[in-house]
Amino acid sequence: MHKSQVFGYLLVSFLAGIFIGGLFQNITAAILISVLIGTVVLVGAGYERTFAKTKKAERNRRAGMIAGACILVAALGMFHYGQVNLSHGVLESFTDVQVGGKGISVSLRGVVDNEMTTKDGKGQFVLHVEELNVPGRSIKVDERALIYTGALPIYQIGDVISATGTLERPKNFTEDFDYVQYLKNKEIRTTLPYPKIIFDSKLSVPWDQRLKSVVYRPLFSLKNIFQASISRSLPEPYGAYTNGVLLGTRQNIPQDITDAFNKTSTTHILAISGYNITIIAEVVLSILILWLRRRRAFWVSVAVIILFTIMTGAGASVVRAAVMGLLLLYANGYGRLYDPRNSILFAAAIMIFLNPLSLRFDVGFQLSFLAVLGLIYMYPILEQRFKRIPEIRGLKEILLMSFAAQIAVAPLLAYVFHTFSLVSLPANLLILPLMPFVMLFGFLTGIGGLIFAPLGRAIGLLAWVLESYQLHIISWISKLPFSSITITLPVVMLCAIYALIIVGIWKTYLLKSNRVSNT
Secondary structure: OOHHHHHHHHHHHHHHHHHHHOOOOOHHHHHHHHHHHHHHHHHHHHOOOOOOOOHHHHHHHHHHHHHHHHHHHHHHHHHHHHHHHOOOOOHHHHOOOEEOOEEOOEEEEEEEOOOOEEEOOEEEEEEEEEEEEEOOEEEEEEEEEEEEEEOOOOOOOOOEEEEEEOOEOOOOOOOOOOHHHHHHHOOEEEEEEOOEEEEOOOOOOOHHHHHHHHHHHHHHHHHHHHHHHHHHHOOOOHHHHHHHHHHOOOOOOOHHHHHHHHHOOOHHHHOOOHHHHHHHHHHHHHHHOOOOOHHHHHHHHHHHHHHHHHHOOOOHHHHHHHHHHHHHHHHHHHOOOOOHHHHHHHHHHHHHHHOOOHHHHOHHHHHHHHHHHHHHHOHHHHHHHOOOOOOOOOHHHHHHHHHHHHHHHHHHHHHHHOEEEOOHHHHHHHHHHHHHHHHHHHHHHHHHHHHOHHHHHHHHHHHHHHHHHHHHHHHHHHOOOOOEEEOOOOHHHHHHHHHHHHHHHHHHHHHHHHHHHHO
């Protein structure tokens, strides 16, 4: 067995341990039992007298040792999940506390930790709290709280402030969306609605927060300047659509357009994906190689991808795509074999290690990785089945890739959103071929607008033509009476569907390997 295969099994075991950890009420007992079983299997397989001294016995010995190691790694995943999920913050102890019928007033001193978002006259941002002040007491903390405020003033990442108000626990507003768990995934367990905010120059900010401010503030300022240039050069909603495609900014896209993309299962177009990262990685590396040695060009390209990931908000799909892009760059820069299967597992392991709750409760994370797994495992099968169909300007490839991704994500979409799109394939086929040109002219529109406003508007005409076609097609298809259907999918049925998909893929690859060995 190749080392990369063993590494892949260990990554899968860690992810399985994280997932299984959320299924047990008594996670401590599950961890101890797993450690015991894994140790017995590992030691038993490694003992020289367990197997006879034959080639088959040696293979069984190695398989047993790998199985034992996988069980121990799964136990590590369960332990990590329990450690994060059962943690209790200091701020939670002061939520919903009332004295004399009124909530107790507290002051949170800290640093603005993300880009402030505004909509309909309201704003919100995350505060990295360094100090909690309650009547007669000051407590050092290291937590995040969500601050609700007005649309103005705009607080920027790195601003040091003091917010005074009443802490509350997040609440679910609807039955369809678990807002509490959504915030918990972002390491936010408390909210502070409409506090009194003042700038606090006396707070001592840790070095890591100061460093984050030094890096993040200019990046977000550059992002805002570029977005403003696009908005000046293109009429709405095309300016918002361009910013969404290039930088993943979706808050200004009208709701009717968002609904149309949802009904046609084309929302991936509005998110930064591996497609964007791959283009950036290959273009940057190709240009830098002209002036730098390959390895130096690799490290500069790594820095560019990391900065781009930060600028776009570092969402699940962006981080996943960035990790895979970095691995691809590493393969090109150092001549190592690039394994997409291990790459996606490695990206998942990194993200889940940082936030174990995302595996079970972050739908965006789940859809992102399912789509990539569909492309990795199902696209080759579809390509082989439809090899007799001729390729026409890349349309066959786009259709099959869309079909592979849709097969992977459709069951989860139906389970979570209770809808199933019947027009996803034609919608993707009609708009995806134009995406490289939309991205190119959108980028040039922003650059041109920064140089000379009329130049930005002139280039923007080309982007407007393409985007107008795309948005009209999506809007028209979404209004068809059969564009989507409502469906209720039980969790048992969801698991059964994915089990059938996995078995089908496994059998297909097994038959393929048998044919190769027979020839």
